[in-house]
Each structure stands twice: as structure tokens, then as C-alpha cells.
Amino acid sequence: MPADPLPAAVFTAAACLGWLTLGLAVLQYGLYTGQTVLAFLEMRRNRKEERRGPAGWIIGAKSSPGISLLVPACNEERTIVQNIRSLLTLRYPRYEIIVVNDGSKDGTARAVIEAFKLERVPLRRPHPAPCQPIRGVYRHRDHPNLLFIDKENGGKSDALNAAMNYAGHPLVCGVDADSLLDHNSLLKAARPFVEQPHSLIAVGGTIRIANGCEVHGGMVINESAPRKLLPLFQIVEYLRAFLIARLSLSRMNTVAIISGAFGLFKRSAVLDAGGYTHGTVGEDMELIVKLHRLFQARGADYKILFVPDPVCWTEAPETLAVLRRQRTRWQRGLCEVLWRHRDMLFNPRHGRMGVIGLPLFVLFDLLGPFLDLAGLLLIPLFWICGLLSFKFMAAFFAVVVLYGVFLSMLALVLGELALFRTTRKRDMALLALGAIAENFGYRQLNILWRIEGIWQFLRKQKGWGEMTRTGLGRKQPAGPA
Amino acid sequence: MPAAPPASDAGLLTIIVDACYVLAGAALLIWCGVFLVRIRQLRSAKREAVAEERLTGLVLDQISGYQPTPGIDRFGSLAGWERRLLLRVLRNLIEQTKGRDQSHLIRLLQRTGFQERAFIELARGPAAQRQAAGEILAFFDDAASIAALHAARHDRDRGVRQTALRALLAKDQVSSLRELLEQLDVSPQDPPLSLAEIFSQLPARLHPEAIARLEGGQLPPEWRRMLAIALGRKQVLAAFDALAALRHSPAPRVRAASWVALAELGDPRVGDFVHEGLEDESPDVRQAACHCAGKLGGPSTPPNLARRLDDPDWWVRYQAARALLEFGDAGRQLLEEHSGTASEEDAGWQVLHEPEDRPHAG
Amino acid sequence: MSASHTSAPKSPAGAGPPVSILVAEDDSVTRRLITFKLEREGYKVGAFANGENLLAQATAHPPALIILDIMMPIQDGFSTLRRLKGTATLAAVPIMMLSGKNNEEDVVRCLNAGAADYMVKPFSPDELVVRVRKLLPP
Numbered sequence: 001m002p003a004d005p006l007p008a009a010v011f012t013a014a015a016c017l018g019w020l021t022l023g024l025a026v027l028q029y030g031l032y033t034g035q036t037v038l039a040f041l042e043m044r045r046n047r048k049e050e051r052r053g054p055a056g057w058i059i060g061a062k063s064s065p066g067i068s069l070l071v072p073a074c075n076e077e078r079t080i081v082q083n084i085r086s087l088l089t090l091r092y093p094r095y096e097i098i099v100v101n102d103g104s105k106d107g108t109a110r111a112v113i114e115a116f117k118l119e120r121v122p123l124r125r126p127h128p129a130p131c132q133p134i135r136g137v138y139r140h141r142d143h144p145n146l147l148f149i150d151k152e153n154g155g156k157s158d159a160l161n162a163a164m165n166y167a168g169h170p171l172v173c174g175v176d177a178d179s180l181l182d183h184n185s186l187l188k189a190a191r192p193f194v195e196q197p198h199s200l201i202a203v204g205g206t207i208r209i210a211n212g213c214e215v216h217g218g219m220v221i222n223e224s225a226p227r228k229l230l231p232l233f234q235i236v237e238y239l240r241a242f243l244i245a246r247l248s249l250s251r252m253n254t255v256a257i258i259s260g261a262f263g264l265f266k267r268s269a270v271l272d273a274g275g276y277t278h279g280t281v282g283e284d285m286e287l288i289v290k291l292h293r294l295f296q297a298r299g300a301d302y303k304i305l306f307v308p309d310p311v312c313w314t315e316a317p318e319t320l321a322v323l324r325r326q327r328t329r330w331q332r333g334l335c336e337v338l339w340r341h342r343d344m345l346f347n348p349r350h351g352r353m354g355v356i357g358l359p360l361f362v363l364f365d366l367l368g369p370f371l372d373l374a375g376l377l378l379i380p381l382f383w384i385c386g387l388l389s390f391k392f393m394a395a396f397f398a399v400v401v402l403y404g405v406f407l408s409m410l411a412l413v414l415g416e417l418a419l420f421r422t423t424r425k426r427d428m429a430l431l432a433l434g435a436i437a438e439n440f441g442y443r444q445l446n447i448l449w450r451i452e453g454i455w456q457f458l459r460k461q462k463g464w465g466e467m468t469r470t471g472l473g474r475k476q477p478a479g480p481a
Numbered sequence: 482m483p484a485a486p487p488a489s490d491a492g493l494l495t496i497i498v499d500a501c502y503v504l505a506g507a508a509l510l511i512w513c514g515v516f517l518v519r520i521r522q523l524r525s526a527k528r529e530a531v532a533e534e535r536l537t538g539l540v541l542d543q544i545s546g547y548q549p550t551p552g553i554d555r556f557g558s559l560a561g562w563e564r565r566l567l568l569r570v571l572r573n574l575i576e577q578t579k580g581r582d583q584s585h586l587i588r589l590l591q592r593t594g595f596q597e598r599a600f601i602e603l604a605r606g607p608a609a610q611r612q613a614a615g616e617i618l619a620f621f622d623d624a625a626s627i628a629a630l631h632a633a634r635h636d637r638d639r640g641v642r643q644t645a646l647r648a649l650l651a652k653d654q655v656s657s658l659r660e661l662l663e664q665l666d667v668s669p670q671d672p673p674l675s676l677a678e679i680f681s682q683l684p685a686r687l688h689p690e691a692i693a694r695l696e697g698g699q700l701p702p703e704w705r706r707m708l709a710i711a712l713g714r715k716q717v718l719a720a721f722d723a724l725a726a727l728r729h730s731p732a733p734r735v736r737a738a739s740w741v742a743l744a745e746l747g748d749p750r751v752g753d754f755v756h757e758g759l760e761d762e763s764p765d766v767r768q769a770a771c772h773c774a775g776k777l778g779g780p781s782t783p784p785n786l787a788r789r790l791d792d793p794d795w796w797v798r799y800q801a802a803r804a805l806l807e808f809g810d811a812g813r814q815l816l817e818e819h820s821g822t823a824s825e826e827d828a829g830w831q832v833l834h835e836p837e838d839r840p841h842a843g
Numbered sequence: 844m845s846a847s848h849t850s851a852p853k854s855p856a857g858a859g860p861p862v863s864i865l866v867a868e869d870d871s872v873t874r875r876l877i878t879f880k881l882e883r884e885g886y887k888v889g890a891f892a893n894g895e896n897l898l899a900q901a902t903a904h905p906p907a908l909i910i911l912d913i914m915m916p917i918q919d920g921f922s923t924l925r926r927l928k929g930t931a932t933l934a935a936v937p938i939m940m941l942s943g944k945n946n947e948e949d950v951v952r953c954l955n956a957g958a959a960d961y962m963v964k965p966f967s968p969d970e971l972v973v974r975v976r977k978l979l980p981p
Contacts, residue, residue: 063677089919126795183916198671217917395494402501409508541879580967
């Protein structure tokens with residue numbers, strides 16, 4: 001080095017900062033590895049129980065628990081009828097469908113009423129979960145398990161609450177009107193409830209991406225990988241979120257999110273917690289944290305589980321703009337929940353959720369993006385300035401990229417073991433390429449969106465963000481965060 | 482002046498980079514392994530679909546009774562995977578059918594050697610295999626199968642024990658409820674719903690013991706609840722006193738179960754004391770008692786029910802109103818008097834006006 | 844999945860052309876069992892994995908009788924029953940419902956909607972054949 005105008009302190013500081021970033025990255029990824037191990041263990045246990053459990057028995061038994069599907073619908077005129085039809089064909093002995101028209105501005109109500117020849121009935125129930133006034137309740141004797149509720153607009157939480165008030169079964173299942181339930185998903189989600197009817201209060205299933213799959217009559221009849229890059233990346237991302245993160249959290253009984261698109265709850269537990277909270281972006285996560293808080297305070301033995309095999313299909317955004325809106329919204333929802341329940345953080349009185357569950361979210365989803373961004377910006381900058389060696393930068397990117405490949409591939413392996421059914425060779429290869437490629441750019445883009453979401457939250461920017469409709473006319477449901 | 486990080490750091494960096502390469506490489510290798518396995522699976526899936534079709538055909542030919550035993554040879558030369566498939570087909574058919582065809586199928590299961598293998602596996606296989614073997618032996622009624630199932634009641638795995646017990650219960654081979662409960666070994670606080678199903682299948686021989694245990698008070702509350710409702714549904718009239726005694730239980734869930742069971746039992750003597758349940762402190766118990774009063778109440782019941790029309794809990798009011806309708810014109814009159822100017826939100830109004838086949842009656 | 848195991852009847856029930864029966868059942872083994880039993884009686888059987896495929900076939904060539912399972916993906920037995928009864932050319936075809944649920948309301952609902960008969964699984968195949976024979980015009 002020739003003339004060196006910078007004092008030694010700068011070098012030391014840069015080295016320290018560099019090592020700190022690298023160290024935190026290694027630590028963060030080390031935790032991911034731990035999660036992956038837990039996820040594999042949990043999946044093995046789950047498969048064993050599934051294989052030996054009473055799946056077939058539930059169908060024939062008199063004591064299998066009934067399920068009420070809660071289907072909020074807002075401006076879904078074009079798709080709602082087909083979706084209800086497909087919900088009517090699920091494989092489960094006792095269930096009902098409660099569709100709530102959340103003050104749609106289009107012809108959603110008319111479409112449903114005409115398609116199923118519904119009639120207005122004088123049916124009213126008390127409202128333990130708060131919701132907007134009900135305009136009318138409709139049904140038809142030919143469809144005794146279909147109830148349609150027309151109410152004034154109040155948002156998704158409000159619609160879910162209304163449906164819950166009218167639910168007649170002990171288990172309720174929130175379903176997005178625009179996602180497709182797998183034929184067997186209710187049966188599989190109910191299995192844990194049959195085994196632990198008392199202590200289990202909620203079960204979440206996997207959300208999978210239907211882009212590229214062949215859909216017919218409201219059912220995915222042919223699984224296939226999408227030919228577009230963005231949905232492909234999201235498939236791998238969802239696998240990481242569901243199969244690695246949630247399976248491992250389930251093992252520690254600290255599941256904090258059950259996706260709003262598909263989750264099974266004990267109705268009485270949700271009502272005790274006051275139903276869904278109004279005015280939140282992440283109402284699905286909010287509810288789970290509320291449940292943890294309530295049951296921890298009661299001191300009762302309780303469980304909230306994630307099981308990988310009940311599957312719900314959804315369509316992922318195919319353009320960057322829509323994806324960005326979705327991701328910033330999720331991040332805002334997460335921030336809101338963490339802020340609302342900040343007193344639980346690191347508080348041993350709130351049990352594992354306070355000590356492990358929520359801090360993990362803070363680490364991975366709030367601080368994580370900043371750490372990642374700092375590393376991605378600072379370390380190349382330091383190298384350009386000659387403060388750090390090339391080797392150091394290489395090591396940093398090795399951790400970020402190669403380690404990312406490692407995790408993505410393992411998620412894919414978990415997916416192959418737990419979920420995929422009829423993948424073709426070409427699809428498998430595509431997914432593997434996606435799992436490698438998502439580490440070059442896509443994940444970094446996500447970091448930016450997350451930070452943008454945090455920024456939006458800090459500026460108290462609220463609202464849902466307009467979702468553009470794609471070919472099948474679906475909105476995006478809340479998925480992994 | 483440290484122009485670059487010291488040498489020891491460089492060593493650490495190399496280790497980090499290498500470790501990342503190794504991990505990523507290992508993950509890729511694992512995936513490749515899974516990939517190869519999957520390709521084999523995909524290939525065999527096609528083969529299996531064809532084989533299932535063929536095997537089902539063979540089985541159906543066999544049980545039609547026109548082919549005597551020599552046809553069995555066609556099953557003798559099957560490969561391992563084909564035998565697994567055959568077993569699946571047979572089990573599926575046996576579970577879907579009854580009558581003559583089912584007994585033919587069960588005999589075929591024996592003649593193709595699956596019973597023999599189940600004996601061996603039940604004695605010494607891994608737990609999952611033992612359970613599957615127990616499920617197969619459950620189809621048979623011969624002494625050897627029953628003896629094997631009896632032995633499996635003492636298996637160290639709970640799933641195997643439960644499978645054996647369920648099978649023996651269906652064959653009326655369980656002689657004591659105490660043993661049954663011990664060997665079932667389900668959680669006292671959080672028993673699975675299958676326990677309720679097992680209770681609902683108790684043979685008459687075990688009813689006296691069940692009643693005694695219900696009265697005895699050693700049973701955990703959740704078990705008592707399930708047992709009470711099962712006895713009520715089976716209309717075991719001898720259980721009346723035991724079920725009636727449960728109404729004094731300290732656990733609200735048990736008290737509610739007592740009224741549900743008494744309503745199912747159908748003994749009109751309930752009418753003498755059902756008013757006690759109507760005044761219970763727990764709304765769930767009051768609801769159950771209303772239901773019971775509607776089904777079995779005596780002439781003194783309607784005024785008691787009418788008082789419940791002012792209950793603080795909506796669902797108690799609703800159930801009380803429904804129960805009143807069971808008392809014919811007198812009950813309806815009481816209800817109409819009470820909810821004369823009521824609105825749609827009123828429980829009494831609801832019962833009078835909502836559709837007959839109420840879909841959501843709590 | 845809509846593969847029909849239609850084959851030539853072995854012993855025609857009567858002198859005329861074989862009587863045609865359509866079956867919708869999602870479990871492949873049970874489907875095969877029903878087909879086998881009915882074909883042995885000399886009926887011409889078309890078997891389908893769900894109600895939608897059956898409807899297409901039934902509209903094209905109205906059968907003499909239809910057997911429907913209740914729990915099926917894509918289109919369940921009950922809505923298929925209603926669609927069949929709503930089609931003028933098929934309204935007169937007797938329909939037998941088959942179901943794993945031992946649910947009383949289901950029986951009532953199906954019979955109300957125009958089903959001619961109802962059987963609960965596990966079922967006796969012999970009984971099924973006899974009931975089918977009784978439902979068909981002599």
C-alpha cells in the first residue's frame with residue numbers, strides 16, 4: 001500500500017464492523033440450520049402419526065368433530081359461485097360452509113343467491129365476536145350445509161367474525177374465497193383435533209402455489225411447476241417459510257402464524273379471545289398471538305400446531321409490482337402485531353411465545369433485513385475502499401449465497417418428502433434451478449421490500465394496497481411472513 | 482499498521498468459505514438422491530396403477546367362487562411390491578363390503594398367506610408393522626387370531642394395544658372395563674375422541690361395570706363425560722341412577738354431560754329433578770338441562786322453563802324456548818306471551834319464526 | 844381417470860340389447876367391484892371417477908340406471924343427482940345413491956331430491972345387484 005491517508009482506527013473499525021456483520025450472518029444462518037433440523041424431526045414424527053392415526057376412522061365415526069368453513073367474500077362476483085361449488089365437494093363427514101358477503105359493491109350477493117336458489121330466512125344469532133350489522137341470512141333446504149350472510153362492509157376480520165357467530169360446529173376454518181382447498185385437507189387438519197380434543201386450539205396447514213398447475217372444478221388435478229420465474233421463486237420461498245420455519249416452531253409449540261387462507265380453530269377458544277381484531281393488516285397472526293396470550297395466562301396446557309399435509313392452494317403474484325405490494329403489506333402486518341403485543345417480548349410470564357416465538361420474529365423479520373442490507377452494502381464498499389480483503393468479501397457472499405442454496409435445497413427436499421405428489425422430472429429440475437437462482441437477487445429484493453414495509457409501518461401508512469387481479473381473478477391471501 | 486486482516490483471520494475465512502461450499506454441495510447431493518428415488522417412484526406409480534387394476538380383477542374372479550383353489554397359484558408368484566399392493570386391494574375391498582363377498586375376501590386374505598404373515602409380524606415387527614398386523618387379524622374370528630390379539634393387548638406400543646383392544650371389543654372378547662382402560666392407556670386430561678367411539682361400542686356384558694365405575698368416582702372427568710354420553714346414547718336404562726348422580730359433579734362439563742346423557746336415555750323420571758339443572762351456575766349446564774327438560778319434562782316443567790326465557794345467556798334462552806315448544810299448545814302459549822313484542826334478535830322470537838330444520842341450533 | 848371399464852356383456856339379461864348402467868365412484872377398487880358385479884349380471888356398465896364425467900356420458904347416451912357415490916371430488920354425488928333430475932331427458936332414469944356416511948339426514952335429502960334408492964357402505968354387493976334389478980323396468 002502506498003500513501004495511506006486513513007488512520008489506523010478506520011481500518012480497525014471497518015474490520016470490526018465487517019466481522020460483526022459476518023458473525024451475525026453466520027449466527028442467523030446457524031439458527032436457520034437448527035430450525036431445519038427441528039423441521040425434519042417434526043416432519044418425521046408427524047408422518048408416523050399420520051400413518052398410524054385414525055384418518056380413515058374419522059370419515060365413518062359418529063364422534064368426529066364438525067367443521068364450519070368461514071368464507072369471507074368481498075367483490076368476488078366472478079369466482080365465488082365456482083369456489084362454493086368446489087367447497088361443497090370436500091371429503092369430510094360433517095361440515096358446513098358459511099359465506100359472508102362483506103358489503104361487496106359488485107354482484108357477489110346476487111350471484112350466490114341466484115346460483116344456489118337461496119331464500120332469505122329469519123335467522124339471527126348473538127354476536128359474541130363483534131361485527132357490522134347483518135342485512136340478511138339466506139339458505140335453501142337443498143343445501144342444508146350452505147349458509148349465506150349478507151352484511152355491511154367491515155373488512156376481512158369483521159366478515160370472519162360474522163361467520164363465526166353463525167357457525168354451528170365446534171371447529172371453525174377460515175378459508176379465503178379465492179383459494180382452493182385440497183380434497184382431503186379438512187380430514188387431515190382435523191386429525192390432530194381428534195387425538196387431542198381438549199388441549200389443541202388451532203392447526204395450520206400448508207399454503208401451496210397453484211400457478212402452473214392444472215385446475216379443474218375447483219381442484220388441482222395436475223401438479224406442475226410454473227414456467228415463470230417469480231412464481232417459481234415463491235414456491236421455494238413458501239417451502240422455506242412453511243416447511244422449515246413453521247414446522248420447527250410447531251415442534252417448540254410457538255407457532256405464531258396460521259395463514260388466513262387456511263387454518264382450523266376451536267371456535268370457543270377464538271370467541272374467548274374476542275374473535276379477529278378489527279383494523280389490523282395481519283389479522284391472522286394477530287389472532288394466534290392473542291390465543292397464546294390468553295391460554296398462557298390461563299395456565300392451561302394448550303397446543304397450537306402446524307401440520308404440513310393439509311394443503312390449500314393459492315395463486316401467487318406474477319409481477320414485481322403486485323408482489324412488492326403483497327410483501328410490504330405482510331411486513332406491515334407483522335410490525336403491527338409485534339408492536340401491539342410488545343409487552344410479551346422477552347417476558348417469561350408469557351411463556352415460550354414471549355421468550356422464543358416472538359423474539360425469533362424480531363430477529364429474523366425485523367432486524368434480519370437490516371443486517372442483511374448492511375452487509376450487502378457495507379462489505380463491498382469496504383472492499384472498494386481497500387478496508388477489507390477480497391477474501392473477506394468472498395467469505396461473506398459465500399455465507400449469503402451458498403448457505404442460501406443449502407437451505408433452499410433442503411426445503412425442496414422436505415417438500416419432496418412431505419408434499420409433492422405427481423411432479424415430473426422436468427418440474428423437479430425446474431424447482432431445483434429456482435432454489436439455486438432465488439439466492440441471486442430475489443432474496444435480496446425481498447430484503448428491500450421488508451425494509452420498505454417497516455418504513456411504511458413507521459409512517460403509519462395503513463390500508464390493504466390494491467391487489468390487481470390475475471387470470472383466475474383472485475386476490476392474494478396472506479401467506480408466509 | 483494492519484492494511485488487511487491478520488493471517489489467522491484469513492484462515493478462518495477460508496474455513497467459512499469451504500464450509501459453505503461443503504454444505505451447499507451436500508444439500509445438492511441429498512436433493513439428487515431424492516430426485517433419483519422420486520424418478521423410480523414415478524415409474525413404479527405407473528406400474529402400480531396397471532398392477533392394481535389386474536390384481537383387483539384377479540381378486541374379484543377368485544371371490545366369485547367359480548375358481549377353486551388352483552387359482553391361488555396366480556398369487557404365489559407375485560413380487561414383494563405386488564403383494565403389498567394386493568394386500569391394499571384386499572383390505573380396501575373388505576372394508577367396503579359386507580355379507581357373503583366379504584367373507585370370501587377374508588378367506589382369500591388367509592389363503593394368500595397374509596394372515597400367517599400377520600401372526601409373525603405381530604409377534605416381532607417394528608411398531609407400525611405390528612399395528613398393521615393387528616388391523617389385519619381384526620378381520621378374522623378364528624381362535625388363533627383372537628389369541629394373537631389378546632397377546633397384543635400387552636404390547637409395549639400404545640397404538641398396537643389400542644388396535645388389538647378395538648378389534649377384541651368388536652368381537653366381544655374383552656371381559657373387564659378396568660383392564661380395557663388400563664391397556665388403552667389414553668390421557669386422563671385430554672383423551673382422544675376415539676375413546677368416545679370405544680365407549681359407544683361397549684358390549685352389554687360390560688355395562689354393569691361401566692355403571693359402577695361411573696358411580697365410583699375414580700374416573701377422570703373427561704372419561705366420565707364420554708362414558709356417560711355413550712351409555713345415554715345406548716339407552717342403558719340401568720345407568721339412570723348413576724347418570725342422575727353425575728348432576729352433582731363439581732366439573733361443569735360433567736354436569737352438562739349428565740343432562741345430555743339423561744335426555745338420550747329417555748327415562749321420564751328425570752322430570753322430577755330437571756329443574757335443578759335449570760338453575761345451574763354454568764350456562765352450558767343450563768342449556769343441556771333445557772334440552773333435557775324439553776324432551777322429558779313433566780307437567781311442572783314449563784313454568785320453570787319459562788323462567789329461563791330471561792336467562793342472561795342467549796343460548797339458554799333459545800334452548801328454553803325450543804324446549805317449551807315441545808310441550809304443545811300450552812308451551813307455545815307461554816312462549817308467545819313472553820316474547821310478544823320481541824325483535825328479531827330475541828331468542829324466543831327466533832324459535833317461533835326461524836325455519837323448521839334449524840341448521841345452527843347450537 | 845374417466846376410464847370406463849365397459850365391456851361386452853357375458854350373458855344378456857334379456858333378449859334385447861344389453862341394459863346400460865352408469866356408475867360414479869371415486870375409489871378405484873370399489874368402482875371396479877361394482878362394475879364387476881354388474882357386468883356379471885349381464886349389464887353394460889360405464890364407470891367414472893366423478894359426477895362431472897358421468898353427466899357428460901349420461902347426457903350423450905341416457906342409461907337405464909345410475910349409481911352415484913356421495914363423496915366425490917370435483918362434482919359430488921348430491922349435486923350430480925340434482926343436475927340429473929333437472930335434465931328433461933334424464934329425469935326418469937332411476938338413481939341409486941351410495942355413501943360412506945351413515946347420516947340419516949343424507950338419506951332423507953337424497954330420497955327427497957329424487958333418488959330411487961340408497962345404500963350405505965360397507966355394502967353387500969349381492970344386495971346391490973338385487974336392488975338394481977328391482978329398480979330396472981322388467
